[in-house]
Structures are given as C-alpha cells and as structure tokens.
Amino acid sequence: MMKKISKEDMNRFIQSLLSDYTVYAPVNIDGIFSFKPITNFQGIDLNYQNSKKPPKEIFFPQSETMFEYEKGKVTSAEKVSRKRILLGIRPCDAKANLLLDNVFAGEDYQDVYYINKRENTIIIGLGCRRPLSTCFCTSFGGSPFSRDGLDILLIDIGNKYIVDVVTDKGKEILTDKFTEASEEEVKLAEKIKRETEKRIKSEVKIEGVKEKLDTMFESPFWDKLSERCLGCAVCSYLCPTCHCFDIADEAKDSQGRRIRNWDSCMFPLFTLQTSGHNPRPTDKERMRQRVMHKFNYFIENYKRAACIGCGRCILNCPVNIDIRKVLKEILTN
Amino acid sequence: MQEVQRKIREKARNLLLAGSVDFVIGFEEGALLLRASPVFIHKEDDVEKLIWDSFCENNLAAYLTKIGNKRVAVVAKGCDSRSIVALIVEGQIKREQIVVIGIPCQGMIDRRRIEKEVEGEILEVKEKSDEILVKGDSFEKVFKKEDYLHPSCRTCKHHNPVISDILIGKEVKERAQVDEYAEVDEYEKKSVDERWDYFNKEVNKCIRCYACRQACPMCYCEECFVDNSYPRWIGKELNSSDLAVWHIIRAYHQAGRCVDCGNCERACPMEINLRFLTKKINKEVKNYFNFETGLDITVPPPLATFDVKDKQDFIDSGE
Amino acid sequence: MRNPYLPIPVKVKKTFIESEDRMLKTLDLIFLNKENKENFKFMPGQFCEISLWGKGEAPFGIASSPLEKDYLRFTVNRVGIVTTALHYLKEGDELGIRGPLGNYYPIEFFKGKNIVIIGGGFAFTTLRALTKYLLAYREDFKDITIIYGARTPGMLLYKEELKEWERREDLKVCITVDKGDKGWQGLVGFVPTIVERKAPSPEDAYAVICGPPIMIKFTLPKLIALGFPPERIYTSLEMRMKCGIGKCGRCNIGRFYVCKDGPVFNYAQLEKLPKEY
Numbered sequence: 001m002m003k004k005i006s007k008e009d010m011n012r013f014i015q016s017l018l019s020d021y022t023v024y025a026p027v028n029i030d031g032i033f034s035f036k037p038i039t040n041f042q043g044i045d046l047n048y049q050n051s052k053k054p055p056k057e058i059f060f061p062q063s064e065t066m067f068e069y070e071k072g073k074v075t076s077a078e079k080v081s082r083k084r085i086l087l088g089i090r091p092c093d094a095k096a097n098l099l100l101d102n103v104f105a106g107e108d109y110q111d112v113y114y115i116n117k118r119e120n121t122i123i124i125g126l127g128c129r130r131p132l133s134t135c136f137c138t139s140f141g142g143s144p145f146s147r148d149g150l151d152i153l154l155i156d157i158g159n160k161y162i163v164d165v166v167t168d169k170g171k172e173i174l175t176d177k178f179t180e181a182s183e184e185e186v187k188l189a190e191k192i193k194r195e196t197e198k199r200i201k202s203e204v205k206i207e208g209v210k211e212k213l214d215t216m217f218e219s220p221f222w223d224k225l226s227e228r229c230l231g232c233a234v235c236s237y238l239c240p241t242c243h244c245f246d247i248a249d250e251a252k253d254s255q256g257r258r259i260r261n262w263d264s265c266m267f268p269l270f271t272l273q274t275s276g277h278n279p280r281p282t283d284k285e286r287m288r289q290r291v292m293h294k295f296n297y298f299i300e301n302y303k304r305a306a307c308i309g310c311g312r313c314i315l316n317c318p319v320n321i322d323i324r325k326v327l328k329e330i331l332t333n
Numbered sequence: 334m335q336e337v338q339r340k341i342r343e344k345a346r347n348l349l350l351a352g353s354v355d356f357v358i359g360f361e362e363g364a365l366l367l368r369a370s371p372v373f374i375h376k377e378d379d380v381e382k383l384i385w386d387s388f389c390e391n392n393l394a395a396y397l398t399k400i401g402n403k404r405v406a407v408v409a410k411g412c413d414s415r416s417i418v419a420l421i422v423e424g425q426i427k428r429e430q431i432v433v434i435g436i437p438c439q440g441m442i443d444r445r446r447i448e449k450e451v452e453g454e455i456l457e458v459k460e461k462s463d464e465i466l467v468k469g470d471s472f473e474k475v476f477k478k479e480d481y482l483h484p485s486c487r488t489c490k491h492h493n494p495v496i497s498d499i500l501i502g503k504e505v506k507e508r509a510q511v512d513e514y515a516e517v518d519e520y521e522k523k524s525v526d527e528r529w530d531y532f533n534k535e536v537n538k539c540i541r542c543y544a545c546r547q548a549c550p551m552c553y554c555e556e557c558f559v560d561n562s563y564p565r566w567i568g569k570e571l572n573s574s575d576l577a578v579w580h581i582i583r584a585y586h587q588a589g590r591c592v593d594c595g596n597c598e599r600a601c602p603m604e605i606n607l608r609f610l611t612k613k614i615n616k617e618v619k620n621y622f623n624f625e626t627g628l629d630i631t632v633p634p635p636l637a638t639f640d641v642k643d644k645q646d647f648i649d650s651g652e
Numbered sequence: 653m654r655n656p657y658l659p660i661p662v663k664v665k666k667t668f669i670e671s672e673d674r675m676l677k678t679l680d681l682i683f684l685n686k687e688n689k690e691n692f693k694f695m696p697g698q699f700c701e702i703s704l705w706g707k708g709e710a711p712f713g714i715a716s717s718p719l720e721k722d723y724l725r726f727t728v729n730r731v732g733i734v735t736t737a738l739h740y741l742k743e744g745d746e747l748g749i750r751g752p753l754g755n756y757y758p759i760e761f762f763k764g765k766n767i768v769i770i771g772g773g774f775a776f777t778t779l780r781a782l783t784k785y786l787l788a789y790r791e792d793f794k795d796i797t798i799i800y801g802a803r804t805p806g807m808l809l810y811k812e813e814l815k816e817w818e819r820r821e822d823l824k825v826c827i828t829v830d831k832g833d834k835g836w837q838g839l840v841g842f843v844p845t846i847v848e849r850k851a852p853s854p855e856d857a858y859a860v861i862c863g864p865p866i867m868i869k870f871t872l873p874k875l876i877a878l879g880f881p882p883e884r885i886y887t888s889l890e891m892r893m894k895c896g897i898g899k900c901g902r903c904n905i906g907r908f909y910v911c912k913d914g915p916v917f918n919y920a921q922l923e924k925l926p927k928e929y
Binding site: 066067071072074076078104108109110111112113115217244246247248249251252253254255256258263265270272277279285293296297300301 | 658706748891901902
C-alpha cells in the first residue's frame with residue numbers, strides 16, 4: 001500500500017504519536033547523530049547520513065538493568081512500560097535487527113528483554129538517499145530502500161514522503177493525513193530508489209567467503225590482519241549486528257541490580273578464565289574470532305552473514321581497517 | 334613529501350635487506366580518503382607500500398609495547414619520537430630494539446574538520462605543498478593545510494623528532510610563539526559549575542569502547558583499572574559517574590607521561606574532547622616540575638620519582 | 653515467556669570442606685519452592701549458574717545425581733569473587749541458581765557398554781553425578797571403572813563415598829595421588845600413568861574424562877593408544893561463561909557455544925573444531 005504525507009503533516013503526526021508512544025528518532029548532538037527518545041518533533045534531525053551508534057541499542061541497550069533485588073526478592077525489568085516508535089532508522093539497520101532476532105528470539109532460549117522491546121516497537125524506516133562510498137548493503141541482499149524489518153518505509157521525494165506500509169502493525173498507526181499516493185508520485189519514488197541504488201559502488205563478494213574461512217583458522221593471514229589492530233571495541237560497539245554482552249551486579253549488601261552491558265570479543269577479558277587461562281590470548285585470536293563469527297559461524301548457525309554493509313566499522317576504525325578489503329583478501333588468500 | 338616517501342622506502346628496504354630489523358612500522362595508503370593506515374612491512378618487496386603525506390596521523394609508538402623481543406624500525410614524527418623516549422624511560426622497550434626513522438613533521442590534517450566543512454561526501458583528495466584540494470559530487474574546495482591541522486598539531490612545539498637513528502627530511506622550524514595551554518587557560522577561567530557541565534557533556538558521549546586507551550602508547554598496563562575485578566574500582570555501566578571516573582583516572586594516569594599527540598582524541602569515535610583533560614594535567618606538571626614528557630631519555634617522569642625535597646604544599650591538610 | 657535470566661531461589665542445606673587446603677567446599681542446596689523443585693529436571697553433566705546477590709554468577713557442574721532428590725550438590729573451588737562469597741555461605745543462607753544448563757553425558761549410548769570414568773582434581777563433580785546415576789541403574793551397564801587422581805590424599809573429593817565405592821564388588825575403583833602421605837596405601841602416580849598401567853579395555857567401552865587441561869592432554873593419547881576411538885571418549889569443557897544460554901557470545905568454540913551446545917563433547921567432535929579452548 002502506497003500512501004503519501006506532506007512533511008508538515010509528518011511533523012504533526014510525530015507530535016501526535018508522543019502521547020501514546022515513546023518515540024526514538026535521530027538527534028544531532030555536537031555533530032554526532034544517535035537515536036534518542038524525543039519530547040518534541042523539533043528535536044529530530046532527519047538530515048543525517050546514519051547514526052554513529054546503531055539503533056540496535058533501542059532493543060539491546062548498551063547498559064540494561066535485567067532485574068532488581070532486595071534480600072532475595074526479585075523484580076524483573078523485562079516489561080516495556082510504554083509502546084515505542086523507532087523513527088528514521090535506515091533500511092540497513094532494520095535488516096540488522098532481523099539478524100539479531102536469530103540470536104535473541106531464536107528457537108531455543110528466548111531473551112525476554114530484547115523480545116519485549118522488539119514486540120512493542122513499531123519501526124518507521126527512512127529510505128537512504130545518501131549512501132556513502134563505504135556503504136555496501138546491496139552486497140548483503142539489502143538496499144537503501146529495503147522494506148525488510150520495517151513496519152513502514154518512508155521515501156523522501158522532496159516536500160513529502162511516499163509512505164510504503166509494510167505491515168499491519170504499521171497500518172494501524174496511520175491517520176487520515178496519510179492519503180493515497182498518485183501514480184506519478186509512486187513512479188518518482190521508484191526512480192529515486194533506482195538512482196540511489198546505482199550510487200552504491202562498493203561491492204563485496206561474500207560468496208565463497210564462508211567456505212574459504214572453513215580452511216583458514218590456522219592461517220598466518222590472521223597474524224598479518226591483526227598487526228595494526230589496536231584492540232579497541234569501536235568496530236563491535238558500532239556494529240549493528242554485534243551482540244555480545246557481559247552480566248554484572250551493581251549492589252550494596254543484598255540490595256542491588258543485575259545488569260548487562262555490551263561487551264566485545266576484541267577485549268582480552270572477554271574470554272579470560274579465572275585460572276588465568278585465555279583461549280584467545282592476543283589480538284590475533286580476537287580479530288579472527290570477530291571475522292569468523294560474522295562470516296563463518298553465523299552463516300553456519302543462521303544461514304546468513306552477520307553483516308549488513310553499513311560501513312560503520314570502516315568509517316570509525318582508528319587505524320583504518322577496512323572489512324571490505326579483509327573479505328577480499330580472504331577470498332584471494 | 335615525495336622525496337621523504339622515497340627515502341622512507343629506501344631506508345626500510347636497506348634495513349630489511351641487512352637484517353637489522355624484523356619489520357618496519359610505517360604508513361600505507363588508507364582505505365578512506367584523508368587517511369593513512371599503519372602498516373607492518375616484513376619483506377623488502379613490500380616497502381613500496383610505505384607512504385608519507387599529511388594524513389599519517391597515528392602515533393605508531395602505540396605498537397611498540399607489543400613487539401616482544403623483536404627489533405623494529407618505526408617511522409616517527411615528533412610526537413611518536415617523544416612517546417618512544419617515554420616508553421624507553423619507563424622501561425617498556427629497549428633503545429637498542431628500536432630503529433627510529435625520524436621525520437620532521439609539518440603537522441597532520443584534521444580530517445574530521447574538513448569533512449564537516451563540505452556538503453556531501455568527499456570523493457577525491459589532492460595534496461599540494463600547502464593546500465588540500467577536495468572534491469565531491471557537487472563541490473570542490475581548497476583548504477589551507479596550516480589552518481586545518483589537528484588541534485594537537487596546532488599547539489605542537491616538537492615537530493622534529495627528539496631522537497632518531499635515521500633522519501629523513503629537513504628539520505622544520507618550531508613554532509616558538511604558540512600558546513600551548515590556551516584552551517586550558519580558557520577552561521580554567523570558567524566557574525566550577527560551567528567546568529563541571531562541560532566535563533560532563535564531554536564524558537557523557539563516551540561509549541566505553543576504550544579506543545582512547547588502546548590508541549595511547551602510554552596505556553600499556555597489563556590490566557587496566559577498569560578491567561580489574563578484584564577489587565572492582567569502577568562499574569561497567571554507561572552512566573555519568575562511571576564515565577567520569579574513567580576519564581578522570583585516565584587523565585591522571587597520564588600525568589607527566591602524555592606527549593599530547595592527540596592519538597586518543599582521533600581514535601575516539603564519539604569525538605570527545607579528550608585532550609582538554611590531559612592538557613590540563615600536562616600544564617600542571619610543567620608548572621610544578623618544569624617537565625615535558627619524552628624530551629630526555631635520562632629523566633624519568635616526575636611522579637615516578639621521589640625526593641625528600643619534593644614540594645609538599647599541594648597536600649591538603651584538611652583544615 | 654519464561655525469563656531465562658531469573659535465578660530460581662534456593663537455600664543452603666549443608667556445607668562441608670572437601671580438601672585439606674580448604675579451597676574446595678561442597679554446598680548442598682534445596683529449592684525454596686516445591687514447583688521449582690518438581691520442574692528442575694536434569695541429567696549428569698549439566699551445570700547451573702549459581703547466583704549470589706550482590707556478587708554475580710558463576711557456572712558449576714551439578715555434582716549430585718538426579719536421583720538424589722533431597723538436594724542439589726555443587727563443589728566450589730575458591731578462586732574469584734563469586735566462589736569466595738560462596739565459601740562464606742552458611743546453612744540456611746539463600747541464593748539463586750539458573751539451570752539446568754547445557755547438554756549431558758550420553759547415557760543412552762552407555763547402556764550395555766563398559767564405562768571408564770577418568771577424573772582429576774576437583775573436576776570430579778559431574779563425574780560423581782554420573783557414577784551415582786550409573787550405579788542406580790547398575791544392571792544396565794557392563795564393567796564400570798573409575799580412575800581418579802588428586803595431588804594428595806587430602807585433596808580428593810567425596811572421600812567417604814570413594815571408600816564406599818572401593819568396597820563394592822561391581823565397581824573397579826583406582827584412586828591415585830601425585831604424592832602420598834603417611835597413611836596412604838593406595839596408588840601413587842599421575843592419572844595418565846595409571847590409565848596406561850591399568851589399561852582399561854576399549855572393547856565395547858566408552859570413556860569419560862574430566863580434569864585439568866594438562867591431565868587431559870597427557871591422558872588422551874594413552875586412551876587412543878589403548879584403542880578407544882575418539883567418538884567414544886567424552887569430556888566436559890570449561891570456558892568463561894556469563895549467560896549460560898548461548899547469547900552473550902564468549903564461550904564459543906567455532907560455531908558451538910560450550911554453555912548451550914556443550915559442555916559435553918566427544919573427541920571426534922572436538923577434532924573438527926578449532927583448537928581454541
């Protein structure tokens with residue numbers, strides 16, 4: 001179903017959502033965009049390429065209280081107090097959420113914290129008209145206007161948005177300000193889609209990477225690759241599909257909270273055992289783990305690579321390690 | 334610059350051929366524009382990868398605490414060389430392990446500032462003697478290098494390597510007039526509340542990725558205090574108090590050890606002004622001990638030494 | 653939807669020090685509520701995250717057998733924050749457990765076979781659970797051999813029970829120590845040496861081996877030399893764990909999570925996995 005809405009009406013619509021929903025949208029803080037709960041539509045800045053920190057944190061916050069306890073009495077924080085809208089997410093990041101679903105909402109143990117947030121969130125995506133040269137979503141089956149993982153997709157055609165209603169969940173929140181898009185407008189949206197997609201020049205060959213990695217665990221390739229790595233967590237924390245975490249207690253005596261925080265396989269502590277033994281003692285093993293997890297183990301377990309081609313790791317690596325180059329080198333290794 | 338680059342390659346090749354080093358750490362062309370990337374050259378055939386331009390921003394001394402017993406040649410700007418000195422003074426590396434390929438540095442370009450001053454993505458970059466030319470789909474702009482140096486380069490007083498085994502390029506004139514601590518002075522003029530607000534605003538951007546720590550040559554602790562679990566000094570959450578503790582201790586731990594290379598700040602994905610804290614500490618160290626890090630291989634950092642005649646008036650008696 | 657991160661409330665029924673260095677302590681726990689007790693179904697080899705308010709969680713193999721209905725047993729080596737706090741617990745103290753977690757020893761395969769159980773140090777916990785279970789269904793299995801070693805006689809776990817087992821006719825028990833003391837009349841020697849000397853037959857047999865990495869490293873070739881095929885040698889792996897349910901990402905070996913897909917693996921499986929444990 002294709003609808004349209006003017007930008008002014010969109011602002012009013014967002015404002016009206018605030019009474020029933022917590023709305024998370026891109027906010028510009030000192031030039032860095034992140035998804036934050038807004039109190040007014042004017043706080044939103046949709047003039048952005050993409051957020052620095054991926055919106056996975058709306059479902060899987062960097063720090064999250066799992067439950068509180070006092071003298072053994074436990075109060076879980078798994079329930080979501082208010083329904084949510086996630087507005088302005090890029091299609092690549094929406095796709096990442098689908099990958100995370102495999103882990104947190106898969107067949108075995110259900111991660112209630114993630115699932116409750118996921119189920120109580122309506123996702124309104126904003127098609128990407130500004131792909132960068134570091135973007136390669138199309139290599140992983142995505143596109144700047146992919147509908148995967150969205151309830152509604154907005155396509156900016158100038159003074160209005162074309163509104164592609166993807167799910168019933170998305171349909172339910174529409175108001176009468178959303179009117180039928182004309183054939184011409186739909187055509188214009190299609191044209192914008194095609195042209196934007198063409199602007200994604202970066203292509204990564206993923207076919208065969210998994211099989212190649214099957215044979216590369218002991219390869220000297222990892223020594224070379226990890227030499228320049230500093231061992232920070234920029235790549236994992238800014239990755240929309242990385243999902244490792246740590247569980248810790250914050251407490252005084254018998255009163256406190258059990259919390260989880262993002263963790264990274266790039267940190268030595270991640271696998272350090274109390275005995276002092278560490279199965280991944282150096283940057284080499286840790287770098288290998290990160291690449292293997294994304295492009296081998298994840299494919300084995302869920303049939304897809306744990307990468308959506310957003311390019312955040314490339315843009316933000318302090319020593320300019322480029323995952324596209326890494327994948328290419330794996331294939332030619 | 335071309336000439337410097339040619340000589341780096343030549344020297345690297347000679348060192349590798351002679352077997353005097355196990356590898357050379359230098360820069361290669363980055364995957365991104367306005368960026369170079371650190372590179373480890375093990376074979377003489379690979380020396381052609383080595384480059385030298387205005388984007389060689391990383392402090393390569395950060396790698397030296399991981400080299401074990403290897404003998405390593407390292408391309409060093411003024412700041413890198415000071416870090417090398419500091420690491421030698423602190424006993425982390427041995428002088429004879431390192432062949433310093435010193436390069437007088439004109440300062441490196443602040444890529445983020447340039448990126449912010451154009452509309453759209455930069456798709457082409459050309460470096461000229463004192464200008465950077467950038468092009469995008471709908472723009473073309475020229476930046477004067479001198480005006481777009483990293484903040485740390487703009488206040489740098491040691492562009493020339495303080496030690497080097499091989500010196501490549503002509504010595505550059507140091508800027509005598511530059512007011513190194515201007516930003517700190519400004520900060521100090523503010524009220525306590527204003528300072529606290531600014532500090533909090535900055536540290537609350539932190540995502541605890543520890544890129545600042547990992548990028549810093551002097552952050553070589555086997556176990557960082559944030560990772561220490563027994564006793565646990567600091568929580569692991571993303572809240573203001575934990576973040577404040579992390580950044581305060583990080584800065585304090587740099588007292589008399591920071592060369593102000595700015596590697597932490599450039600590594601930070603959240604673009605936190607990290608240097609204002611370390612710079613403040615540097616200023617205090619300079620005032621109290623007349624000490625600047627990494628200038629003299631025989632002088633240990635002031636806080637690592639003790640003398641009965643040391644000043645004690647900073648001790649708050651609590652009265 | 654059940655929240656897999658919420659601990660089940662339990663309390664300490666009994667504690668006792670196992671070892672002469674006082675670093676190994678056994679805790680017998682009971683459920684605070686009947687429903688939890690009834691729903692807690694497990695098999696030997698599985699583990700729990702023991703959860704201590706204000707301290708955190710740590711994984712421990714269940715040392716009691718499912719047939720010991722009165723308590724859940726854990727033996728705790730005092731090394732870190734959680735284990736130290738666990739050592740301070742007294743009778744009646746309340747805490748939590750999450751579990752049972754992970755897979756278990758493939759007892760179905762063991763039926764009608766000879767079983768060789770090899771343990772070292774305090775890794776004997778889930779092997780105790782296994783032994784108790786096998787003994788409860790003794791007629792389902794052929795010969796059962798136990799080879800168990802510790803540094804000194806005082807470091808052996810479950811000493812009274814071991815004596816009881818040694819007296820049994822239907823069980824072959826070889827207890828060995830690295831270094832004996834005055835009263836010690838048993839075997840002296842490292843586990844790999846004793847395995848070689850006792851040479852259990854691989855015929856129609858399964859071996860289960862748990863112990864410090866160094867013991868496993870040297871015992872494994874002995875078993876292979878005796879003719880045990882890798883797919884009939886089982887072990888239980890230890891890794892740093894947090895969630896225990898395959899989400900937090902740290903305990904994987906290749907595509908498998910030790911907490912969820914393990915901790916029990918046979919050597920044919922491990923041979924196919926990266927040597928990253």
